[in-house]
Amino acid sequence: MKKILTILMAVLVTNAAIAQVNFGLKAGYNAATVNSSDEEITADGKALSGLNLGAVVNVKLKGNLSFQTGLSVGRKGVSVAHEGHADKFKFTAADIPMNLVLNTKSGLFVGTGLNFGYNLSGKLDAEDDPAENFSFEFGKGANFFRSDLGINFLAGYQTKSGLFLSANSLVGLKDLKPGPETWKNNLFSISIGYMFKSSK
Numbered sequence: 548m549k550k551i552l553t554i555l556m557a558v559l560v561t562n563a564a565i566a567q568v569n570f571g572l573k574a575g576y577n578a579a580t581v582n583s584s585d586e587e588i589t590a591d592g593k594a595l596s597g598l599n600l601g602a603v604v605n606v607k608l609k610g611n612l613s614f615q616t617g618l619s620v621g622r623k624g625v626s627v628a629h630e631g632h633a634d635k636f637k638f639t640a641a642d643i644p645m646n647l648v649l650n651t652k653s654g655l656f657v658g659t660g661l662n663f664g665y666n667l668s669g670k671l672d673a674e675d676d677p678a679e680n681f682s683f684e685f686g687k688g689a690n691f692f693r694s695d696l697g698i699n700f701l702a703g704y705q706t707k708s709g710l711f712l713s714a715n716s717l718v719g720l721k722d723l724k725p726g727p728e729t730w731k732n733n734l735f736s737i738s739i740g741y742m743f744k745s746s747k
Contacts (some may be wrong), residue, residue, distance in 0.1 A: 575739060577734055581732060588627055636672070642662055643663045645660045
């Protein structure tokens with residue numbers, strides 16, 4: 548995965564030297580869920596709320612197409628409600644989207660592409676008994692893997708001034724949990740941001 552990211556970033560930098568590039572900032576709300584074979588999560592899992600903060604890089608291609616990437620940091624995981632309380636599995640994750648975006652003259656845009664994720668940290672917050680709280684270990688044979696892979700579906704609207712509103716659905720493709728039980732992080736997010744005008 549590191550080699551793929553290196554190649555993609557090299558292509559992006561090369562294109563940036565010859566193409567129209569816009570940079571932006573965004574922030575918003577995350578609703579995180581998990582696709583898991585764990586029966587407790589399947590029966591009692593609820594969306595976990597959180598925030599996201601990030602930067603956007605938009606590289607104009609031919610016609611109405613553009614390549615959009617960047618870096619976003621936010622909350623993933625799931626809330627498991629049972630016996631009158633909720634246990635919250637919380638991940639702080641960094642995401643690098645690689646989206647092909649179709650832009651319309653009206654300002655509406657849609658896109659899709661791969662998402663490369665990396666779990667920076669994680670913990671369990673047990674609402675009824677803080678003694679059960681613990682931080683996740685990452686790696687082979689631990690609680691979870693750090694690296695993640697998913698597919699993005701993106702839609703939004705951008706004004707001529709650069710202000711934009713976007714909605715993103717991230718569907719996890721990689722099983723993050725070693726062992727027999729599966730765990731794939733999914734995410735729905737709504738963000739507001741601003742794209743700065745290109746100098747070209």
